Each structure stands twice: as structure tokens, then as C-alpha cells.
Amino acid sequence: MIAISGLLTGSIYALVSMGLSLQYGVARVLNIAHGEFIMLGALIVWSLVISLGIHPLLAVAISGPLLFGIGFLLYRTIFTSLKNRAPSPAAVEGNSLLAAFGLYFIIMNVALLNWGSLSRSYPFLESVVWLGGTAFRLNRLVALAIAIVAGVAFFLFLTRSRPGKAIRAAAQDPATAGLMGVNINWVLPLCFGLGAFLAGLAGFLLSMSTTVNALMGLRYTIIALIVVVLGGLGSIPGSFIGGFILGIVGSIVNYFEPTLVLPAFYALFMLLILIRPAGIFGQSKQ
Amino acid sequence: MDITRLFAHRNLLVVGFLILILIFLTTFPLYGGSYYILVLTTILMYIVLTVSWAMFSGPTGYMSLAPAAFFGVGIYIGAILGAKLPLLVAVAAGGLGCFILALLIGMVTLRLKGIYFAIFTFGLLMFLTEIILYLEIHIGGSRGRHVFPASDEAVFYIMLGICVATLLTAYFIRRSRLGLAMQSIGGNEEAAAHMGIDTTRVKVFTFAISAIFMGAAGAIMAPSLIYIDPYIAFNMRYSFMPVLMAVFGGMGQFYGPVLGAAVFAYTERILRIQYPYHYMLTFGIILILVIVFLPGGLVGLIQKLQKTRLISKLWNRGKEEEHANT
Numbered sequence: 009m010i011a012i013s014g015l016l017t018g019s020i021y022a023l024v025s026m027g028l029s030l031q032y033g034v035a036r037v038l039n040i041a042h043g044e045f046i047m048l049g050a051l052i053v054w055s056l057v058i059s060l061g062i063h064p065l066l067a068v069a070i071s072g073p074l075l076f077g078i079g080f081l082l083y084r085t086i087f088t089s090l091k092n093r094a095p096s097p098a099a100v101e102g103n104s105l106l107a108a109f110g111l112y113f114i115i116m117n118v119a120l121l122n123w124g125s126l127s128r129s130y131p132f133l134e135s136v137v138w139l140g141g142t143a144f145r146l147n148r149l150v151a152l153a154i155a156i157v158a159g160v161a162f163f164l165f166l167t168r169s170r171p172g173k174a175i176r177a178a179a180q181d182p183a184t185a186g187l188m189g190v191n192i193n194w195v196l197p198l199c200f201g202l203g204a205f206l207a208g209l210a211g212f213l214l215s216m217s218t219t220v221n222a223l224m225g226l227r228y229t230i231i232a233l234i235v236v237v238l239g240g241l242g243s244i245p246g247s248f249i250g251g252f253i254l255g256i257v258g259s260i261v262n263y264f265e266p267t268l269v270l271p272a273f274y275a276l277f278m279l280l281i282l283i284r285p286a287g288i289f290g291q292s293k294q
Numbered sequence: 295m296d297i298t299r300l301f302a303h304r305n306l307l308v309v310g311f312l313i314l315i316l317i318f319l320t321t322f323p324l325y326g327g328s329y330y331i332l333v334l335t336t337i338l339m340y341i342v343l344t345v346s347w348a349m350f351s352g353p354t355g356y357m358s359l360a361p362a363a364f365f366g367v368g369i370y371i372g373a374i375l376g377a378k379l380p381l382l383v384a385v386a387a388g389g390l391g392c393f394i395l396a397l398l399i400g401m402v403t404l405r406l407k408g409i410y411f412a413i414f415t416f417g418l419l420m421f422l423t424e425i426i427l428y429l430e431i432h433i434g435g436s437r438g439r440h441v442f443p444a445s446d447e448a449v450f451y452i453m454l455g456i457c458v459a460t461l462l463t464a465y466f467i468r469r470s471r472l473g474l475a476m477q478s479i480g481g482n483e484e485a486a487a488h489m490g491i492d493t494t495r496v497k498v499f500t501f502a503i504s505a506i507f508m509g510a511a512g513a514i515m516a517p518s519l520i521y522i523d524p525y526i527a528f529n530m531r532y533s534f535m536p537v538l539m540a541v542f543g544g545m546g547q548f549y550g551p552v553l554g555a556a557v558f559a560y561t562e563r564i565l566r567i568q569y570p571y572h573y574m575l576t577f578g579i580i581l582i583l584v585i586v587f588l589p590g591g592l593v594g595l596i597q598k599l600q601k602t603r604l605i606s607k608l609w610n611r612g613k614e615e616e617h618a619n620t
Contacts, residue, residue: 038409089586098408102357105412106541107585109534113578117571226530230420233413241409267428274421281414282402 010259016148018255019155020213024228025235025247026162027206032241034179034199036097037087037104043229044115045204049075049211050220051123057130064132068212072205079204082111083197091196112225119222127219151213158209159248166244175199234277319454323447333563335450335518338457339511340539340559344551346507347536349464350500352545353476356408359533360399360415363422364392364505366528368512370426373522376513377442385452385513392509393502400498416533423528430524438523441516452514460507461552467500468548476500535562538581544591553592 024046031039049071056067086107094100132147166172177185178195186192210228214220235254239246254273261272323331343361351358368388376384403414431437467473475496478486487493512527519526535558543554565573588595 038413086582086586093589098355101409102355103585103589105357105409106537107582109538110578110581110585113574113581117575117578120571121575230416233416237413267431271421271424271428274417274424277417278414278421281406281410281417 010263011256012144014256014259015252016144016152016255017258018252019152019159020210020251021231021235021255022159022248022251023155023206023210023213025232025239025251026159026244027203027210028229028232029236029239029241029244029247030175030199030206031203032236033244034175035083035087035196035203036091036101037083037108037200038101039111039200039203040105040108040229041111041115041225042203042207042232043225043227044112044119045075045079045207045225046211046214046228047119047220047222047225048115049208050215050224051119051128051211051222052208053212053215054128054130054220055123057132058128064130064212064216068209071212072208075208076201076205078201080197080201082204083200084193087200088193088197112229116222116225123222125222127221129215129219132216145217148217151217155210155213158206162206163245163248171195171198231273234273237277237280316458320451323450328446331446331450332518333560335446335453336563337556337559338450338453339515340535340555340562341552342453342457342460342507342511343532343536344539344543344555345460345464346504348540348545348551349460349467350476350497350504351537352540352551353468353473353480354497354500355480356404356497357412357537358415358501359412359537360396360418360505361508361536362528362530362532363415363419364396364508365512365515365532366419366422366426366524367392367395368509369516369519369522369527370512371509372513372516373439373441376444376516381444381448381452381514381517384516385456385510388513389506389510392505392512395509396502396505397498400501404494404497404501419528419530419533423524426528427524438521438526440521441519443520444517446518449514449518453511456507456510456514463503463507465548467503472496472500538577540591541581542584542591544588544593544595546590546597547593550591550593557592 024042027045028039028042031037031042049068052071052074053064053067056062056070057064087104090103090107091100094103136145138144166175174185174190174195175198177188177190178192178199182192182196185195211220214224231254235250236247238254239248239250254276257272257276258269261269319334322334326334343365347358347361350356368391371388371391372384375387379387399415399418403411406414427437430439467476475486475491475493478489478491479493479496483493516522536555539554539558540551541554542558543552544550562573584591590597
């Protein structure tokens with residue numbers, strides 16, 4: 009029972025963190041507004057389903073590309089100009105983090121103005137499924153399946169396709185990748201956009217299996233940060249597996265003492281940074 | 295030329311100006327209304343948080359997201375001790391408590407590089423919030439607590455004192471060997487270490503010094519919050535705002551963070567209650583615009599304007615001379 013509910017939440021954590029990992033690992037933006045993209049994805053789908061009455065799967069086909077576009081444009085405008093002007097890579101990271109703070113304030117408050125702070129949900133696949141003597145709603149199991157399929161598909165995209173290869177090259181060394189004929193001004197926004205897309209997908213999965221509201225973003229940003237550190241900053245498979253590990257840790261702690269789940273996450277997070285900043289799967293660079 | 299004579303006395307002018315401000319502030323409760331005392335206290339509080347944040351993070355480039363953690367610890371110390379002991383003792387205890395806490399945190403974390411330090415301090419803030427909530431519920435038996443009352447004037451004067459101490463400390467650190475050491479760490483940490491600077495010690499020490507003022511400010515703000523729980527005391531706004539205010543004001547000059555904090559604290563006080571969402575939205579937009587177009591902040595803008603005016607003046611004079619020659 010613990011394992012299954014851990015997998016269910018873990019799958020969403022995994023998707024959330026892969027997006028952040030891509031944005032930091034390649035585009036070098038520690039996107040503190042990542043959770044806001046998740047929230048945006050969830051609420052856009054909710055609006056489309058409730059007001060237009062269209063199928064949630066069709067709604068995500070609209071919201072996903074929309075978020076990708078937003079992310080792509082944001083990188084092309086804000087982060088590219090920061091990158092081109094700053095004197096050192098460390099300064100770029102610092103400025104990008106600050107700009108991401110600005111995005112966090114902007115997106116969250118636009119959402120609050122638009123949707124208010126009420127919690128929203130819509131009915132979707134609510135029949136009950138029995139697994140190992142415990143009842144689960146079908147939509148959570150479907151969310152798990154979609155997350156795993158999306159994660160694997162994304163991994164294959166990175167390892168097998170040409171754009172994926174370009175992304176991996178840019179992650180290792182953007183300058184050299186540029187010399188080798190990778191169009192950096194195209195690949196980095198692409199990564200940021202893909203991160204936003206994955207966030208939107210995770211938001212969709214959350215909206216179909218739980219209630220969502222305009223204030224939920226930061227919580228998922230923090231979870232994504234923890235997972236990304238757990239899996240190693242910038243390591244995509246690391247964050248996929250890290251998501252599941254955190255989900256299972258969460259449900260184990262939850263079984264004994266529900267109020268200690270968050271403190272346990274943060275304690276794990278701080279210990280990891282101190283003892284093994286490169287993460288469980290990352291190679292230490294220091 | 296009158297202007298050159300004025301510049302010779304520039305330091306004297308600045309000192310006189312500062313004394314005037316100080317006189318204005320110390321006598322303010324005599325004629326200012328009680329509402330404006332609260333406004334000024336908030337402005338002073340943000341100046342303390344911003345300047346003490348910039349004291350460490352400005353020159354070294356280590357972005358700390360811990361101000362809210364120290365501020366919150368200060369609030370709790372102030373709320374618990376202030377009920378039994380005099381206000382000043384509670385404030386001193388708040389500062390001392392945060393100094394020790396920051397020393398401990400600094401010793402384990404300041405070996406971390408750049409971005410890891412930022413996210414660690416962020417995690418620390420979250421951890422403290424949750425763990426104090428847990429302790430409060432499971433040991434204290436209830437969530438949150440009411441804080442003893444204190445007169446607004448007393449709070450104002452103590453906050454003013456903390457603010458003056460913060461500014462003086464920031465000023466002297468900036469001009470001391472310590473300040474130079476921090477700047478060289480920000481420039482290139484490895485090179486600084488090779489030059490014989492004990493980088494870890496410098497970082498830990500200034501990080502802890504800056505925490506004193508955050509903790510003291512928290513301890514004195516406790517009474518005016520009336521009721522606190524961990525989510526109020528450790529509100530993330532207290533970490534974000536100082537960063538934004540310092541960036542907005544510009545960290546190149548000593549007065550940049552002061553300027554940023556004063557401008558933003560005042561507008562926040564007035565606009566946030568009426569239009570909370572619009573205010574924060576505009577705030578985000580301004581922040582991004584400043585980072586992209588005005589990397590030096592307000593201070594950078596002022597310097598740029600001065601420079602262009604000076605240059606255009608010289609340029610025009612040069613032209614006039616050319617005309618005279620031909």
C-alpha cells in the first residue's frame with residue numbers, strides 16, 4: 009500500500025523535477041517559478057474543461073504547447089539578454105535566479121487575478137480500483153501511467169533523437185556545442201520551453217486527480233528542488249528516479265506521522281546538499 | 295566656481311544631511327501621527343533587513359535566502375523572552391541567538407558554492423518553519439501564540455537604534471579589510487584564497503554579523519504582530535523582499551540598498567493592502583526590468599545620468615571652443 013501510493017505521488021514529482029532539471033541542467037536557470045508553470049498548466053486545463061466542456065486530454069493538447077511557447081519566448085527575451093551581457097557564468101546564474109523570482113511574482117499574481125485563490129477540480133475517471141487490498145481512484149492510476157510514458161518518451165527523445173543530442177551537447181559545454189554546429193540560441197530556449205511543457209503536463213495530471221488552486225505553485229517548486237538535488241542537479245534520469253524515491257519516502261513518513269512529511273523532506277534535502285551536493289546519481293565535479 | 299567649492303565640502307554636506315535626517319526621525323513621534331509611526335517602523339525594518347542582507351550577499355555574491363529564517367527566529371525569541379524580560383534584553387537576545395545560529399549554519403554551509411548555498415538557505419527556511427510548527431503543536435500543545443503588547447513609540451525608537459547600528463556596521467565593514475576580503479571573494483574566490491584570505495572564516499563571520507541585525511529586528515517587531523505562528527513569523531516575503539529591494543536600489547554603492555528599501559517599503563505599505571495582486575504583479579515586472587535593463591539598480595541609473603550630463607557638458611564646451619577657433 010505504501011509502495012503504491014508512493015509511486016503515485018512519486019510519478020508526478022518525477023515529471024515536475026525533470027522539467028526543472030532540464031531548465032537548470034542545460035539552460036542554467038534555477039527556475040524558482042517552475043511551480044507556477046505547473047499551476048498554470050493545471051488551471052488552464054481546468055478552465056478549458058469547465059467552461060468549454062472539452063475532454064481533458066484535448067485540453068492538455070492545447071495547454072501543453074501554449075506553455076511551451078511561453079517558456080520559449082521568455083527564454084528568448086529575458087534570459088538570453090541576461091546571458092549575453094553578464095561577465096561570468098556565476099553572474100548569469102545569479103541574475104537568472106533573480107529574474108525567475110520576478111516571474112514567480114508575475115505568474116502567481118496574474119493567476120490570482122484571473123482565477124482567485126479557490127480550490128478547483130473537475131470529475132474525470134472517478135471509478136474505484138482495488139489494488140493490494142486498498143482502494144485507488146482510476147484517475148490516479150491513469151496519471152501514473154501517463155507520467156511514466158511521458159518520462160520514458162522524454163528520455164528516449166533526449167538519448168535517441170538529433171535535437172536530444174544537441175541538448176545533451178549543450179548541457180555539457182554550450183560554447184563548444186555552439187562551435188560544433190549546434191544552434192545554441194535555439195537549443196537553450198527549446199530546453200526552457202520543454203521544461204515549461206513538462207510542468208504543464210504535471211499540472212494536468214494534478215488537476216485530474218486532486219484539487220488545484222493558484223497558490224499551489226511554490227509547494228511544487230520546492231519539491232522539484234528537493235528531487236533535483238536528490239537526483240543530482242542537471243541529471244535527467246536522476247530526477248526521474250529521484251521523484252519516485254521522494255514519493256516513497258513521503259508515503260513511509262506519512263504512514264507513521266503525517267505532520268512530519270515536510271520536515272522530513274527538508275531534512276533530507278539539507279543533508280544531501282551538505283553530504284553529497286552532486287546528488288545520488290550525479291558525478292562530483294568538485 | 296561655486297560647484298567645485300561645494301564639492302570640497304561634500305563630506306561635510308553629507309554628514310549634515312544625515313544629522314538632519316536623524317533629528318527628524320528621533321523627534322518624529324512628537325508630531326507624527328500614530329499611523330505614520332507604524333509606517334516609518336516598517337520602512338526602518340526593511341532597511342535593516344535589506345542592508346544586512348547586502349552586507350554579506352552584495353560583495354561576496356553568495357545569495358542568501360535566509361533573512362526570513364533569522365527574522366523569524368528573532369520574532370520567536372522576542373515573543374517568548376519579551377513577555378518576562380525588558381524589551382531591550384529580548385532584542386539583544388534575538389540578535390545574539392541569530393548570531394550563534396548563523397555561525398553554526400555558516401560553518402557547515404559556506405563551503406558550498408554559489409547556487410547550492412542559495413537553495414540550502416531556502417531549504418533551511420522551510421525546515422525551520424515546519425519543525426517549529428511541529429514543536430509548537432506537539433510540545434506547546436497549541437498552534438501559534440499571542441505576543442505581549444508594547445508601545446509603538448518604544449518599538450519605533452529601538453528599531454531606529456537597530457537601523458543606525460546596521461548602517462554604521464555596514465559602512466565600516468565596507469571600508470575595512472574585511473570588506474575588501476569579501477569583495478575579492480566575490481571577484482574570484484580561488485584567487486582570494488591564494489592571496490592569503492581565509493575565505494571560509496571571512497564568509498562565516500560576516501554572515502553571522504548580518505544575522506544579528508535580522509534577529510534583533512525580528513525580536514522588536516514581535517509585539518506589533520500581536521499574534522504569531524510559524525507561517526507568519528517565517529513568511530518567505532521577508533527573504534524575497536530584501537533581495538528585491540537591494541537589487542532595485544543597486545548594490546554598487548552603500549546607499550543603494552537603503553534607497554531601494556525605503557522606496558519599496560513605503561509603496562508596499564500603501565499599495566499592498568488595497569491592491570495586493572496588482573502590487574505584487576507590478577513588483578515582479580519591475581524586478582525583471584531592473585535586472586535586464588538596469589543591472590546597477592537605481593544607483594546605477596543615477597550614476598549613468600550624472601556621467602552623461604557631465605560628458606554632454608564637456609562635449610558642448612569642446613564644440614564651443616572649436617567654434618571660437620574657427
